Structure formats: C-alpha cells, structure tokens
Amino acid sequence: MKAKQILTVLLLVLGLSACSNRFVYNNLDWLVHWYLDDYIELNKVQKQQFDEVFSKWHQWHRAEELPRYQTQLTELRTEIASGPMQAEQFIAHMDRGWLHFVRLREHVADDIIWLAKQASDEQIAEFFQALEEKNAKREKAYLAMTTAEQRQDVLDDVEENLSGYFGRLSAEQKGYVAEYADTMHANFLAWLEYRLLWQQSALALLNQRNTSEDFATRFKQLLVSPESLQTLQYQQHRTDNRQAYAQLLAKVQQSLSAKQQKRVASELDDLIEMLANLAP
Numbered sequence: 001m002k003a004k005q006i007l008t009v010l011l012l013v014l015g016l017s018a019c020s021n022r023f024v025y026n027n028l029d030w031l032v033h034w035y036l037d038d039y040i041e042l043n044k045v046q047k048q049q050f051d052e053v054f055s056k057w058h059q060w061h062r063a064e065e066l067p068r069y070q071t072q073l074t075e076l077r078t079e080i081a082s083g084p085m086q087a088e089q090f091i092a093h094m095d096r097g098w099l100h101f102v103r104l105r106e107h108v109a110d111d112i113i114w115l116a117k118q119a120s121d122e123q124i125a126e127f128f129q130a131l132e133e134k135n136a137k138r139e140k141a142y143l144a145m146t147t148a149e150q151r152q153d154v155l156d157d158v159e160e161n162l163s164g165y166f167g168r169l170s171a172e173q174k175g176y177v178a179e180y181a182d183t184m185h186a187n188f189l190a191w192l193e194y195r196l197l198w199q200q201s202a203l204a205l206l207n208q209r210n211t212s213e214d215f216a217t218r219f220k221q222l223l224v225s226p227e228s229l230q231t232l233q234y235q236q237h238r239t240d241n242r243q244a245y246a247q248l249l250a251k252v253q254q255s256l257s258a259k260q261q262k263r264v265a266s267e268l269d270d271l272i273e274m275l276a277n278l279a280p
Contacts, residue, residue, distance in 0.1 A: 039130040049118060065104070067275075077265065090245075159174065167259065194229055194230050201222055
C-alpha cells in the first residue's frame, strides 16, 4: 500500500483540505452519490433513504467530530512550534487520528446494516462486482511495476505529502525519505489479500441478510472490527511501517528550515481555521 500516512491525524482532515474547502464539505451528499454511482445504482426510494441517513451522519460529524479534529490539530501545532518532536509524539497523534476513524465506522454501522437490507440481490452483486474490478485493476497496475518502480512510487508519494506541508524538501530530507522507502515493508499484496477476504466475508453475510437471524450482529462485527481478518504478519508489518514513518517525520521536523517551519505553521493554521468555520 502506498505511504499515505503524513501525520495520520492530518490525513483525516486532509480529506477535507484535499476536497478543497467548506463548500465541498457542505455538499458531501451529492459528492457521495457521484462516488456511489461507480459501484451501485440506487432507485428513487433508496436514494431518498440514503440521503436521510447521510444527513444524520453529516450533522453528527459536523457537531461531534470536527471539534475533535480542531482540538488535536491545535495541540499538534503547539507541539511543532515548541521544538523538535520525538517519534513517540507522532505515534501518539497517529493513534488519536485512528480513533477518529474508529468512532466514525462505529457510528454509521447500524445505518449501513439497515441500508444493506433495502438492497436487492442484483444490487448487492453489482456492488461487489465493481469492487472486484477495482481490485483487479489495482493488482494489475502494481504487478506491472518493477521493484525499483514500486520503491520510486513510495518515494514520490511520501515526498508529495511532506512537501505539501513543509514546502520543497532539502537533499537531507529527501535522504530521510529514501531511508524510509528502503526499510518499510511492501504491504500492498498483503493488504489486497485482506481486502479480498473482507469482501468475501461481507458478501457471504449479505447474501443471508433476509434469512439469518444473527445477520445484523455478525455484519456489524465485520464492519466495526475488520482488523480481525488481518494476518499477524500483516499487522506486525503495519506496526513496523508506522514506527518507521514516525521516525521519518521526527527527522524531517527536526531538520526544518525557518522557511519550512513558517510554512507548516501556516498550513496547520489554515486547517484549524477551516475546521472552525465548518463546525456548527
């Protein structure tokens, strides 16, 4: 899997900043429909049902979650401004960022179960067929690359993420990125195997959604605890990669120039202000 962890906490909000601004967040309903159209065709009644459910999610997220993001980013900005940070501090922020996602999937799980029961067998099949096609494209693209190209892909991805917040990286900082690319575990195929196993498990359950008495319980467990399907080796490699990325962030942050320090402070200030404007 590509290294997209630039301060995992930031990535949660990066979803907002990459989406551009308040306008996009306030219009996520039609963006979600645009995304879903690639996977499933809803009828008029189902679209109305989804809109009502999504509106509740959106209101909850705006009221409950955005203030959490703002608080954490404010704390992160203070820590960065206070001097060099250690890898353990970045790990702590990654852990908090992950909890944001955990709360989200737990909050929406019951509604997803209800929505799934409104779908027809044909729609379920359509949805998982689209997922399978996406998986096949990703696997084909990955296997078409040489080991050197895969490493370069990691380098490009990490440098792009870092430069987005710190500005142009120095030769020293690019060297740190290269060290990270050389030491991280290549996890894409293991991730894809886990993804396929989750999809197979979900499809098997969904095919019993109207006949199994414990469908809701079992499907919710799959939704809120998908990590139970990961192999121990994959989990260990993820832990190792996260530690390596935290060490990379610490090295880069400790080597920032005055210009880069000003740049990251400005980027974080913009994100914090955006979140304040989005909150109710």
